[in-house]
Amino acid sequence: MARSTQAYAFGLAHLPSDLPPGPVLEIGTGQGYGAAFLSRALPQRRTVAIDVTYECFRPANLQFGPLHPWFVQASAPHLPFAPQTFALVTVVMTFHCLPQPQQVLHEIARVLRSRGALLLADVNGDHWIAPWFERVEHWGGISRLTRAYPPATLRQMAGQAGLALHTEQQRKPGGFMTWYIFRRAA
Numbered sequence: 001m002a003r004s005t006q007a008y009a010f011g012l013a014h015l016p017s018d019l020p021p022g023p024v025l026e027i028g029t030g031q032g033y034g035a036a037f038l039s040r041a042l043p044q045r046r047t048v049a050i051d052v053t054y055e056c057f058r059p060a061n062l063q064f065g066p067l068h069p070w071f072v073q074a075s076a077p078h079l080p081f082a083p084q085t086f087a088l089v090t091v092v093m094t095f096h097c098l099p100q101p102q103q104v105l106h107e108i109a110r111v112l113r114s115r116g117a118l119l120l121a122d123v124n125g126d127h128w129i130a131p132w133f134e135r136v137e138h139w140g141g142i143s144r145l146t147r148a149y150p151p152a153t154l155r156q157m158a159g160q161a162g163l164a165l166h167t168e169q170q171r172k173p174g175g176f177m178t179w180y181i182f183r184r185a186a
C-alpha cells in the first residue's frame, strides 16, 4: 500500500498547474489504494476508477476523501465514458498488462478534456530488469500480455493518439520505473 501511494504521490507532484476542471479517471485500480489516494489528494475532483475485474478490490481497507470514488467494471480499450469527460487519467503499474495498448491510448485521448493530462507510470522497457519482469509475469501466470514498453515506443504510441509528452521522470536514478505525463492538445 505504501509503495502504491508513494508512486501516485510522486506523479501528482509533477502535474501541470493548469489542468482543466473535471473528474479523474483511474485505469486498473486493483485493490483501490490509488483511487482512494486520488480522492484524498484531489478532494475537489471526483475520481472514477475502472478495472476489468474487482477480484482484488479491498474497500474495507481504504480511506476515502470527501468525494467517494465511483468504481466501475470496464476494460481499458473500451472506456464507457463520453468524449472530453476527464481532466486527468492515471494508469499506474497497469499499462504493461493492458490488451490493445494503442487503442487504450486513443480511448484515453478521447475521454480527456482539452489540455487534460495522462499520468502513466510503469516499468521502463529499456531497464535491465524489464525482460525478467516480463518473464515472471508470463511464466507466473500473472498476465500473458505483459510487456514493458521502452520510453521511445511509449512516446511514439502516445503521439499517435494525440498525446504530447509533458514530463518524463524517475524517482531514483537508475530506477526501473518511469513516470510520464502526457497532455491532450487544446
Ligand SMILES: C[S@@+](CC[C@H](N)C(=O)[O-])C[C@H]1O[C@@H](n2cnc3c(N)ncnc32)[C@H](O)[C@@H]1O
Pocket: 004, 027, 028, 029, 030, 031, 033, 034, 050, 051, 052, 053, 056, 074, 075, 076, 077, 091, 092, 093, 094, 097, 098, 099
Ligand atoms: C498491477 S495492478 C495495478 C493496480 C494499481 N494501479 C496499483 O498501482 O496499485 C494492474 C491492474 O490492471 C487491471 N487490468 C488488467 N487488464 C485490464 C483492462 N483491460 N482494463 C482495465 N483494467 C485492467 C488488473 O485487473 C489489475 O487490477
